[in-house]
Amino acid sequence: MKVKRKFFEKNDLKYTLMTVLTFVVFLMLWQVLAMNNLIVGEYTPSPSEVLEAFIFKIYNVGPDGNLLITNILTSLQISMSGFVLAVIIGVPLGLLMGWYRLLDRFVRPIFEIIRPIPAVSWIPLMIVWIGVGTEAKAVIIFLTAFIPCVLNSYTGIRQTSQALINVAKVYGASNFYTFLHVGVPSTVPMIFAGMRIALASSWSCLVAAEMLAASAGLGYMINMGRNFGRADVVVLGMIIIGFIGYIFTTVFTVIEKIVVRGGTI
């Protein structure tokens, strides 16, 4: 058994090194191309310029008027409130729709109409309804994250094995008990998959949401960077959005491993 473990450790190290190598090669290539103006002319910043912008933004508010940390925290607050709201409303709604046929028939027609509408197309209406504050942005994020939360929970619970449902039925369990103790736990891996998609799309929708007359946030920082011709700030914003998205995914994977008991069904 020990030999096996060592084998895996060796492989783990190999894969980690490969990942690091990808970044190194990518950054080197980028640096060389940017230094020689080989990408799209002089407006493309090199990695070293982005790094300089990063250090600059830690202590300075220019050009957008906020420190980098303020922008990050503002964006996190908006996207998290939208995401959490989507999970709180979307997951139970999907589960209940998937289990109770009557509710499904009642809600689904409206849901199917709303589903294909891109979240950003709600922006003008949001401005009219609730203005341009944090709430409006959070609602845009909510609309993006809500759909995968509902869809995955719905599909997941409908795929609950009939044999498992029958086990509970034969023991005399009520429909609600079966829903809670068989339907919901068997759907947990699918719920997590939905939440993962929701988290990624809510984070990537940030720039669009922050076009709503924001005064801080990573999307706002990117917009300001564009207005002031600061490509380095634009790219820095993009990289930070990507990096935080990556952290989200990693943290989520860890939580999923703890919560999903007994492995994937």
Add this chain to the structure above:
Amino acid sequence: MADKVKIKVDHLTKRFGDLLVLDDISFEVKKGEFICVVGPTGCGKTTFLNLLTRIYQPSSGELYIDEEPADPKKHNISFAFQEPSAMPWLTVEENLEFGLKIKKIPKEERKKRVDRILKLLGMENLRNAYPKQLSVSEEQRVIIGRAFSTYPDLLLMDEPYGQMDIKMRFYLEDEVLKLWKEFGSTVIFITHNIEEAIYLAERVLILSNKPAKIKENLEINLSRPRDVTSEEFIELRKYVTDQIKWW
């Protein structure tokens, strides 16, 4: 007391649209009896069992447990399914407790019963394992243990060893007999394996081709442990095989 009728199946009929699957089936099962049901492939054995568990409702007729129409909420019915049906997110211990929690058995008693089953199955060391970590036969044993854990009035088993190899089958058949004797449950066991039916049962119900009727109600008076190579055993096996031949 030993001859008390526990289960009464009274003119049970099931139709799916125009298709008549079960035709007027009536029989009685005594308390603590072990009955095997055999029949030609596709004759409606599983439908028959699903009627007994109330997963399906009969087109006509009724099933009585202790002279009352069977009701999973009132009566203590257990089912060991053919397909893997251990809850993947629960440990072996929690799976064994699953039915007990629905039946609202107090925690202390639950623990006592689970310990007893685990000991009988010899699976104490797998108490905290998840089904995914078990072999197919181990998972099936958990399902059978779970079925016995509620001390059921009626235990229904639908080819629970269908996917096992012959060696494992022999071992598990002895194990189910051990559990049956220990708990004194009334068992209806469905199988397509005639040897298995004669090895296990006190009585074998032979069903006819679809629409299924009871073709014969055969007492098995062989002493236990039964020897599958003995002359009487082979004779009985041959006899039952002839009865279910549809060709």
